[in-house]
Amino acid sequence: MTMLVWVGVAVLGGVGALGRWILDGLVSARWGREFPLGTLAVNLTGAFTLGLLVGAGVQGHVLLLVGVAALGSYTTFSTWMFESHRLGEDGERRLAAANLAVSLAAGLLTALAGWLIGEAW
Amino acid sequence: MNADCLKLTIYFGERDRAEGRFLADAMLDRYERHGLATSVLLRGIEGFGAKHRLKTQRLLTLSEDLPMVSVAVDTRQRIDQLLPEVTALMGDGLITLERATLVAGELDEIAPPEELAEATKLTVYLGRNERTDGQPTFLAVVDLLHRHGVAGATVLLGVDGTAHGVRERARFFGGNAKVPLMIISVGAGETIAHTLPELGALLERPLVTLERIRVCKRDGRRLADPHPLPTGDLGGLGIWHKLMIYAGEEAEHHGHPLYLQLIRRLREAGAAGATSLRGIWGYHGDHPPHGDRLLALRRKVPVLTVVVDRPDRIHRWYEIVDQLTDETGLVTSELVPAFRATGPDLLEGGLHLSNP
Numbered sequence: 001m002t003m004l005v006w007v008g009v010a011v012l013g014g015v016g017a018l019g020r021w022i023l024d025g026l027v028s029a030r031w032g033r034e035f036p037l038g039t040l041a042v043n044l045t046g047a048f049t050l051g052l053l054v055g056a057g058v059q060g061h062v063l064l065l066v067g068v069a070a071l072g073s074y075t076t077f078s079t080w081m082f083e084s085h086r087l088g089e090d091g092e093r094r095l096a097a098a099n100l101a102v103s104l105a106a107g108l109l110t111a112l113a114g115w116l117i118g119e120a121w
Numbered sequence: 122m123n124a125d126c127l128k129l130t131i132y133f134g135e136r137d138r139a140e141g142r143f144l145a146d147a148m149l150d151r152y153e154r155h156g157l158a159t160s161v162l163l164r165g166i167e168g169f170g171a172k173h174r175l176k177t178q179r180l181l182t183l184s185e186d187l188p189m190v191s192v193a194v195d196t197r198q199r200i201d202q203l204l205p206e207v208t209a210l211m212g213d214g215l216i217t218l219e220r221a222t223l224v225a226g227e228l229d230e231i232a233p234p235e236e237l238a239e240a241t242k243l244t245v246y247l248g249r250n251e252r253t254d255g256q257p258t259f260l261a262v263v264d265l266l267h268r269h270g271v272a273g274a275t276v277l278l279g280v281d282g283t284a285h286g287v288r289e290r291a292r293f294f295g296g297n298a299k300v301p302l303m304i305i306s307v308g309a310g311e312t313i314a315h316t317l318p319e320l321g322a323l324l325e326r327p328l329v330t331l332e333r334i335r336v337c338k339r340d341g342r343r344l345a346d347p348h349p350l351p352t353g354d355l356g357g358l359g360i361w362h363k364l365m366i367y368a369g370e371e372a373e374h375h376g377h378p379l380y381l382q383l384i385r386r387l388r389e390a391g392a393a394g395a396t397s398l399r400g401i402w403g404y405h406g407d408h409p410p411h412g413d414r415l416l417a418l419r420r421k422v423p424v425l426t427v428v429v430d431r432p433d434r435i436h437r438w439y440e441i442v443d444q445l446t447d448e449t450g451l452v453t454s455e456l457v458p459a460f461r462a463t464g465p466d467l468l469e470g471g472l473h474l475s476n477p
Contacts, residue, residue: 024182029174033385036180079181086179088418090378091371 005061009069016074035095036083039076040103044110046075051111055118126223127200127474128330129193131207132170132396132429133214136186140210145189147210149281149288152193155203156286158225159246159328160193161279161301166424167381168396169388171213171464188396190427192303193283194223194330204472211463215394217361217429218459218472222331225285228321240336241310242453243271245320246284246328249291250298253323261323262304263402263410269316271308272339273367273405273451275423277398278302285326302401305425307336307367307453337364338443338452340406347439347454350432350477358475361457362435366426366442367405368450371419379445380424386441387428393462393469397426405451429457 020042028038050071053063080103087096137144145162152160165188166178178184193200200218207216243266251258259276266274281290282301289299306313313331321327336344350360372379380397387395402412403423411421428438439454446452456477460470 021182028180028182033175034381038180038182082181083179085418089420090179090381091373091419092377 005064008061008065012065012069013073016070016072019070020074020076034092036079036087036099039079039083040099040106043075043080043103044106046071047107047111048114051114051116052118053114055115056121057118122222122224123196124222125197126194126221126330127197128219128221128332129191129200129203129207130217130219131191131211131214132168132216132394133189133191133211134170134176134186135164135189137189137212137214139212144210144212145191145281148191148207149283149290151203151206151210152191152283153288155195155199157193157199157203157283158195158223158285159301159330160191160283161246161277161303162281163190163192163277163303163398164188164280165190165396166399167384168394169384170215170394171462171467173388175384175388190396190398194221196223208461208472213464214462215429216459216461216472217363217457218474219332219363219455219457220474224327224329224331226327228317228324228327228329239310240334240453241308241313242332242334242455243306243308243313243316244330244332245304245306245324246301246330247304247324248284248289248299249278249302250296251325258323259302259304259402260410262320263404265316265319265323266304266306266308267404267410269308270312271306271316272336273308273403274304274306274410275367275400275403275405275425276302276304277425278401284328304403307334307451332455335454336451337439337454338446338450341446341448341450343443347435348456350456352432354475354477356476358458358473359460359470360432360475360477361429361460361470362432363427363429363455363457364435364439364442365453365455366428366446366450367403367452368424368426368446369405369408369411370399370422370424372424372449374445374448379450380426382445383426383442386445387438390437390441392428392434392438393430395426395428397424399424406449429460 024038027041084099139147168188279301291297291300400423404410458474462469
């Protein structure tokens with residue numbers, strides 16, 4: 001069983017990373033001119049899904065596999081920080097601040113929304 | 122010195138492939154095999170091409186496929202031999218040929234050709250870690266150019282290339298001392314000529330090119346309009362036009378970075394392509410040489426933006442450039458005698474040199 005969980009974490013981690021790469025790439029190529037919308041999109045959808053899982057009372061191995069492995073590699077803190085720093089480097093202070101504030105506020109709200117929906121289910 | 126040389130410039134994408142590997146590698150292997158006197162492979166920071174797909178290093182996911190520019194200079198004969206191989210390798214992208222004077226060896230006795238009297242672009246090719254009197258040679262060269270009143274200079278770091286026919290490629294581990302970098306400078310022909318003897322003394326094995334250009338703007342001031350060029354020569358061969366915009370990375374227009382605005386506006390207006398390259402050191406106009414400082418958020422390095430298109434279209438792009446560089450920036454105009462753009466359902470131009 002433990003071995004299976006290890007393999008599951010590795011595989012779902014890979015799936016999460018692929019999902020992020022695809023969604024971020026699509027959104028960035030289409031709308032990501034000034035603002036890192038691709039990263040925002042993966043972080044918000046990830047926060048929503050994790051809220052949904054926890055709200056629905058998912059526990060144990062499933063939470064580990066989906067919450068930690070898949071969503072852990074799907075969402076990204078480092079890219080959020082990196083792209084905010086890049087905006088600062090470009091002198092786009094407002095956009096940098098907006099990227100930090102919007103991700104934080106909208107992230108909390110989408111996680112909460114996911115949690116409420118999960119709980120009501 | 123050889124006044125009959127050609128500069129081959131190729132604009133493509135970092136992830137473009139040929140022969141089952143990266144196009145950049147395949148291309149530089151050809152340059153090595155032909156023993157090119159000088160070539161430098163540069164990675165851009167922002168740009169677009171015929172497909173109008175934006176490439177940028179600002180977003181992590183998009184920064185795995187940045188614009189690449191390779192510049193190679195050698196005799197007309199050697200470049201002519203190389204060309205069929207290069208065009209066979211190319212997928213989507215742009216190839217241009219320009220006439221240049223290549224000086225390898227002694228710089229002391231060079232009198233620049235008369236045609237260089239108007240304004241001249243001097244490009245110096247040297248190793249990344251070449252040193253003179255204990256300091257990096259590129260710093261000494263930029264200081265020299267600045268001291269002599271040359272209008273601007275930008276140091277661009279290569280990631281691969283050849284020098285005097287020998288391949289020098291950057292590796293992740295290693296000193297990379299000989300990997301080529303290029304210093305592009307622009308100034309009055311006479312001023313540039315005065316710098317040459319001292320420049321020769323700074324360089325171990327001098328390798329420089331001289332090209333004829335026009336300075337259109339300096340520090341936001343209009344000096345001359347771009348050359349009025351016909352779209353073809355008497356023999357019916359196409360003539361093309363190149364604008365280069367030199368500004369600091371910190372330069373802004375209405376509160377936004379200048380180079381980003383340039384790329385954005387040109388892309389929206391439908392230009393054939395544009396590429397921004399970030400230098401590591403340099404200056405333009407009346408500013409002292411500058412580069413990054415420790416612990417500063419804003420970068421202070423020079424950024425160089427290139428646009429090549431048909432002369433009738435360049436006039437439209439120049440209006441955009443002129444608007445955006447109302448306060449700062451050095452803008453130059455050059456004639457490009459051969460241009461070949463390929464893209465999806467697109468083949469424009471050819472590689473026979475026109476004679477304007």
